Amino acid sequence: MALIQIKDLTKTYVVGDQHVHALRKVSLDIKSGEFVTIVGPSGSGKSTFMHILGCLDRPNSGSYILNGRDVSKLSKDELARVRNSTIGFVFQSFNLLPRTSAIENVELPLLYNGNKYTPAERKKKAVAALAAVGLAARGHHHPNQLSGGQQQRVAIARALMSEPPIILADEPTGNLDTRTSIEVMEIFQQLQRDRGITVIVITHEHQIAEYGTRIISFRDGRIVSDLPNSYARLAAEELEQLPVPASEVA
Amino acid sequence: MTLSETVHLATRTLRRNALRSALTLVGITIGVGAVVTMVAVGNGARASIEDQVVAAGMNVITVVAGNYKMKGEDGGGGVVDHNASLETGKKGSGARPLFVRHPEDDPMEKHDHPTARQRLGDSAAGLGAAATLTRADADAIRQGVSGIQYVSAGVHESARVLYGDRRWFTRLHGGETDLQRIRRSWTFKYGRFFSDREFNNTALVTVLGTVAHEKLFGRETDPTGREVRIWNQPFTVVGVIASTNWATTGAVGDDQFDAVYVPLTTVHRLLNLSKLNSITVTSRSAGETTKVSRAITELLRKRHGIGEAAPDDFVVQTQASLALGKGVSPQVARAITGNAPGLEQLTLEQLSHTLERASRTMTVLLASVAGVSLLVGGIGIMNIMLLSVTERTKEIGLRMALGARSRDVMLQFLTEAVTLSLIGGVIGVLLALAASGGVKQVLRWSAVVSPEAVVLAVVVAAAVGVFFGIYPARQAAQLDPIDALRYE
Ligand SMILES: Nc1ncnc2c1ncn2[C@@H]1O[C@H](COP(=O)(O)OP(=O)(O)OP(=O)(O)O)[C@@H](O)[C@H]1O
Ligand SMILES: [Mg+2]
Numbered sequence: 001m002a003l004i005q006i007k008d009l010t011k012t013y014v015v016g017d018q019h020v021h022a023l024r025k026v027s028l029d030i031k032s033g034e035f036v037t038i039v040g041p042s043g044s045g046k047s048t049f050m051h052i053l054g055c056l057d058r059p060n061s062g063s064y065i066l067n068g069r070d071v072s073k074l075s076k077d078e079l080a081r082v083r084n085s086t087i088g089f090v091f092q093s094f095n096l097l098p099r100t101s102a103i104e105n106v107e108l109p110l111l112y113n114g115n116k117y118t119p120a121e122r123k124k125k126a127v128a129a130l131a132a133v134g135l136a137a138r139g140h141h142h143p144n145q146l147s148g149g150q151q152q153r154v155a156i157a158r159a160l161m162s163e164p165p166i167i168l169a170d171e172p173t174g175n176l177d178t179r180t181s182i183e184v185m186e187i188f189q190q191l192q193r194d195r196g197i198t199v200i201v202i203t204h205e206h207q208i209a210e211y212g213t214r215i216i217s218f219r220d221g222r223i224v225s226d227l228p229n230s231y232a233r234l235a236a237e238e239l240e241q242l243p244v245p246a247s248e249v250a
Numbered sequence: 251m252t253l254s255e256t257v258h259l260a261t262r263t264l265r266r267n268a269l270r271s272a273l274t275l276v277g278i279t280i281g282v283g284a285v286v287t288m289v290a291v292g293n294g295a296r297a298s299i300e301d302q303v304v305a306a307g308m309n310v311i312t313v314v315a316g317n318y319k320m321k322g323e324d325g326g327g328g329v330v331d332h333n334a335s336l337e338t339g340k341k342g343s344g345a346r347p348l349f350v351r352h353p354e355d356d357p358m359e360k361h362d363h364p365t366a367r368q369r370l371g372d373s374a375a376g377l378g379a380a381a382t383l384t385r386a387d388a389d390a391i392r393q394g395v396s397g398i399q400y401v402s403a404g405v406h407e408s409a410r411v412l413y414g415d416r417r418w419f420t421r422l423h424g425g426e427t428d429l430q431r432i433r434r435s436w437t438f439k440y441g442r443f444f445s446d447r448e449f450n451n452t453a454l455v456t457v458l459g460t461v462a463h464e465k466l467f468g469r470e471t472d473p474t475g476r477e478v479r480i481w482n483q484p485f486t487v488v489g490v491i492a493s494t495n496w497a498t499t500g501a502v503g504d505d506q507f508d509a510v511y512v513p514l515t516t517v518h519r520l521l522n523l524s525k526l527n528s529i530t531v532t533s534r535s536a537g538e539t540t541k542v543s544r545a546i547t548e549l550l551r552k553r554h555g556i557g558e559a560a561p562d563d564f565v566v567q568t569q570a571s572l573a574l575g576k577g578v579s580p581q582v583a584r585a586i587t588g589n590a591p592g593l594e595q596l597t598l599e600q601l602s603h604t605l606e607r608a609s610r611t612m613t614v615l616l617a618s619v620a621g622v623s624l625l626v627g628g629i630g631i632m633n634i635m636l637l638s639v640t641e642r643t644k645e646i647g648l649r650m651a652l653g654a655r656s657r658d659v660m661l662q663f664l665t666e667a668v669t670l671s672l673i674g675g676v677i678g679v680l681l682a683l684a685a686s687g688g689v690k691q692v693l694r695w696s697a698v699v700s701p702e703a704v705v706l707a708v709v710v711a712a713a714v715g716v717f718f719g720i721y722p723a724r725q726a727a728q729l730d731p732i733d734a735l736r737y738e
Contacts, residue, residue, distance in 0.1 A: 056651060056731050077655045084653025095648045095735065099266055111251045112653035119255065158652075 001068065002029035003165065003198055004053070009062035011048050011221075022048040023059070024221040030200070032165065035192045035232070037209040038202045040218030046202045047170055049218070053200065054087050054168045055079045067165070084112050088159025092171035094151040096143040102154045103139040106130060109161045129157035133187055149180030156187055167191065169201045173208055179242060185211045186235030211235060251658070260665040270634065275674030277630040278714065281623025282678025282707045283685065285616055289703045290686040292612050294696035309399070309536040310432060311543050313391075313529040313550070314565045315383040382554065382563040383526040385514075390553060391531060395545045399532040400428040405517050406527045411456075411466060411510055412479040418465040421509035422480065424517030425530075432532050433491075433506070439463070441474035441489030448488075449513040456485040461501070461508035463490045478510075481520055485512070539568050624710065627674065628718035635667050635722035646726050647734025660727035667719025668712055675711025679704050 011023040022045045030036055040046050051057040052064065055071055056079075064072040071082055083089075088109075096105045106126040110117050117125065130139055133153040143151055152172060159167055167188070173181035189211060191197045201212060209215050210233045217225040251259070264271040388403035402425045409422035423429075430436060430443040440463075444455045456478065458466070467473045473487040493507060502508055518524060533542040543566045554563055639646070646659055686697035 051732055054651075056735075077657075080650065080653050080655045083651060089651055091735070095644065097645055097648070108649065109652045111255075112649070112655070112658060115252060162653075 003032040003067060004028075004030040005063075005065040006053075007063050009049075009052060009059045009064065011045075011052065011057070011059050021221050023052075025062070026221070026223055027062075028216070028223060028226065030198060032198055033192065033196045034214055035189065035199045035212045036201070036214045036216060037212030038200065038216045038218060039204060039206060039209045042204065044218040045221040046204075046218050048221075050168055050170050050200070050202055054089060055082045080112070084109060084162055086164050086166060088156075088162070088164040088167040090152070090155050090159050090167060090169035090172045092174040094143070094148075094155045094175075096151055096154060096158075098144065099142055101140045101142060102130060102135065102146070102157075103127060105143070105154055106158045106161060108158060113162055125161060126157070129160050130154070132160065133157045147180070148176050149183055152176060152180070152184050153187065156184070160191070164197075166198045166200065169199070171203055172201060173203065173205070181208065182235050182238055182242070185233075186239060189235050207233075256661060256665050257669065259662065260669045263666060264669060271670060274630050274634045275627075275670050275677070277627030278624065278671050278674030278711055279627075279678040279681065281620060281627050282675045282711055283681040284623060284678075285620040286679055286682035286699060286703050286707050287685045287689070287697070288612075288616050288619070290682065290697040290699040291689060291695060292609065292616070293698040293700060293703075294686075294690075296609060297698055298696045308568075309533045309539055310568070311531045311533060311539055311546065312567050313383065313387075313531065313546060314567065315525070315527055315563075317562050317565050383529055383550075384524065385526065387550060387553060388526065388529045390549060391529060391546055394549055395542060397533050397535070397538045397542045397545075399534045400432045402426040402429040402432055402530045403514055403526045404429075404528045404530055405514060405521075405523065405525075407517070407521075409480050409510065411462060413466040413473075413476065416466050418462055420459075420462045420465075421505060422517070423509055423511050424514040425511060426514055429511070429530065432530055435494050436491050437494045439490040439492040440472050441487070443491075444488055444511070444513050449515055452515040452519045453513060454483055454485045454516060455488045455513065456480065457489045457491055457511040458487060459504070459507035459509040459511075460490060460492045461504060462510050480510070480512070483520060543568060620710075624714050627671070628714040631667055631670050631715060632718040632722060634670075635663060635719055636725065638666070639663065639722050639726045642726075643729065643734045643737040646729050647731050647737065650729070650731035651735060656727040659729075660723045663723035663726045664716065664719045667723065668715035671711045671715030671718075672708065675708045678711070679707055682707075 006029070007027045009023055009026040010021070013020040013022055026045075026049065038046055038049070048057075052059050055066070055074075058074075058079075059072055062072065063070060066082065067086060069082075071079065074082065096102075097108070103123060103126045106129055107122045110122045110125065127136070127139055130136055133156050135150060135153055135157065138146060138150060138154075143154070146154065152175075156167075169188070172184055172188075176184065185201075185208065188199045188201065192199045199212075201208070203209055210229060210231075213229050213232050215225075215227055215229050216223055383403075385403050388401055392398060392401045404426075405424035407422040407424070408419065410417055410419050427443060427446050427449050439460065441457070443457055444453070447453075448455050458473065463469075463473060466478065467476070474489060476487050477484045478487060479485070491507065491511070514526075531542070531546065533539045547562065547566050550564055550566075551562060556563065649659060649662075683699055686699050689695050689697045
């Protein structure tokens with residue numbers, strides 16, 4: 001059974017007397033362990049779709065079965081629980097708390113999982129997650145002491161904290177240069193390969209979309225194509241070809 | 251997150267904006283500080299007035315044996331100056347001599363002086379100063395009347411005290427050890443009062459008043475341990491009593507300081523007596539003297555088996571009634587207090603009334619000051635919390651995306667508000683403690699910070715935090731995660 005089963009999802013915004021059809025009867029299944037990229041022009045409904053996928057929003061109609069459970073009609077608090085346990089978010093603008101250390105930023109999801117871990121355990125897990133994204137030495141740095149790529153890696157570490165089966169990333173490379181974009185995609189590919197995490201990346205850049213093994217195109221709130229990508233780019237290999245940047249020589 | 255972690259998070263968030271937080275809690279600090287200080291000063295003033303009233307002996311009640319009324323010749327009076335009646339030999343209450351005595355008519359010359367026997371032993375019916383009180387009466391008062399603080403049964407004599415070739419004719423008071431606690435204006439120039447042990451052993455010990463001390467030993471000699479002779483018995487001097495009050499420094503003839511004090515039991519043993527001249531009592535509160543005197547009167551009437559119509563065979567007088575009579579001829583005093591029964595109570599009750607009214611006014615004033623300052627402080631907190639919610643919209647959205655429920659967000663902001671107001675309140679209490687100390691040091695006012703006021707202040711501060719924090723916290727909790735995340 002597919003991890004995500006979506007059928008006839010619609011979302012309509014009403015602004016004044018104008019109806020904006022952000023999603024029109026979208027149907028799709030995503031299996032566990034897939035690396036899906038979603039592309040489409042601005043305003044095509046990608047973010048709206050991701051909000052519903054991420055249980056931040058509810059559709060006007062249609063059904064959404066996540067991990068065998070219909071989540072399209074859950075209450076706000078129940079949705080919060082599902083988000084906490086099932087989905088790791090990565091945002092375009094990183095969304096790290098300012099003037100707060102990397103470790104504390106990474107700990108955040110564990111503050112809301114019902115005291116499953118003691119503060120000491122939380123800290124240990126946060127340090128481990130930072131190490132997994134190559135930032136072991138930056139635990140006590142604040143966001144303004146980190147580069148954009150490093151900040152996005154802190155955000156990925158945060159997304160991994162409650163060990164979710166799904167990572168949802170909306171334009172994760174939108175604020176990054178080419179090299180750091182590839183570094184971020186490499187981490188995603190590694191997570192999918194090594195941990196079997198389902199990765200869904202939204203982007204409007206086709207180069208980034210080609211890292212996925214399945215590419216879905218949106219236009220006007222509809223899926224216009226849904227194709228497997230057997231020639232997915234491999235970020236790890238590409239990184240080896242690139243010259244090492246001066247900042248990381250030391 | 252556990253509650254302690256929530257509080258920890260709140261304090262850290264507030265510390266990040268340290269100056270802003272400090273300025274916000276100043277309002278609460280000033281409010282709480284001002285109120286606690288003013289309550290302390292108010293309490294202090296009330297306590298010190300009560301102290302002064304007690305120090306002035308306003309809570310002293312004297313029960314004197316006998317009653318002039320029994321003679322049937324005085325229609326009005328219930329009050330007698332017992333000193334005058336017993337000191338006929340010296341001062342004389344000229345108008346109505348009860349015992350015509352010569353200075354030589356002195357019970358110490360012989361142990362079992364007939365005069366003493368007569369006065370204390372016999373129930374001389376019709377005599378104003380009949381010996382109608384017993385130690386059993388004193389014990390009954392001690393145990394059976396509520397609101398009693400100290401009781402001392404007394405016998406009053408005149409005695410010749412000899413030291414070497416010096417001799418001094420003075421008052422001799424037989425009393426109990428609590429007498430030293432009843433006489434608030436006493437201080438021990440030398441030594442101490444006689445002890446319970448000496449009292450129980452009918453020891454031959456005596457405490458001198460300053461005047462007797464000066465006449466026998468001279469002002470600068472420490473007489474403790476020396477021996478004086480009274481009634482041909484050797485008495486060891488254990489202490490000298492002086493007055494702390496400049497107004498009552500003893501002069502010759504003064505009843506308290508031109509006197510010697512001996513355990514009542516010793517007097518009873520040497521003179522072979524059992525009756526008393528007086529029982530001196532203090533009530534715990536000055537405002538209760540009237541109530542306590544009434545209770546004593548009732549108790550003694552019952553004990554003495556006095557019928558409804560019969561007059562008392564004793565007189566209960568308060569310090570106030572004595573003070574009223576001072577400087578007025580005894581007849582006039584008797585006429586005044588006799589014709590206006592309860593006059594002495596009036597003064598005390600008026601005093602306590604005035605005090606109560608003043609403190610009620612003070613309370614109302616304090617409450618309004620407290621209310622206004624806490625309102626202002628609370629609005630300050632609300633203002634800052636609303637600003638904080640707006641500033642941290644994105645943070646709220648993020649926390650929600652990561653799994654925070656509405657109530658988690660609500661709790662976080664409410665905790666911040668309450669932490670602010672609580673810190674403000676605690677600092678206010680500390681400032682109030684410092685200010686009360688300062689008032690004591692600099693202005694020499696007494697200020698009493700009561701624990702109740704402190705607890706109440708802190709609780710009210712917390713309540714202000716909750717009340718004014720709830721609206722901003724709800725604003726935060728009701729945010730939509732998507733809108734909040736998008737907020738710039
Ligand atoms: N809260 C909202 N209220 C009204 N209309 C909205 C709202 N959110 C999105 N829309 C509309 O829905 C449509 C889809 O928007 P969406 O954000 O999903 O696009 P997108 O594909 O993510 O675009 P981009 O690539 O620019 O991020 C747009 O026309 C947008 O104006
Ligand atoms: Mg978008």
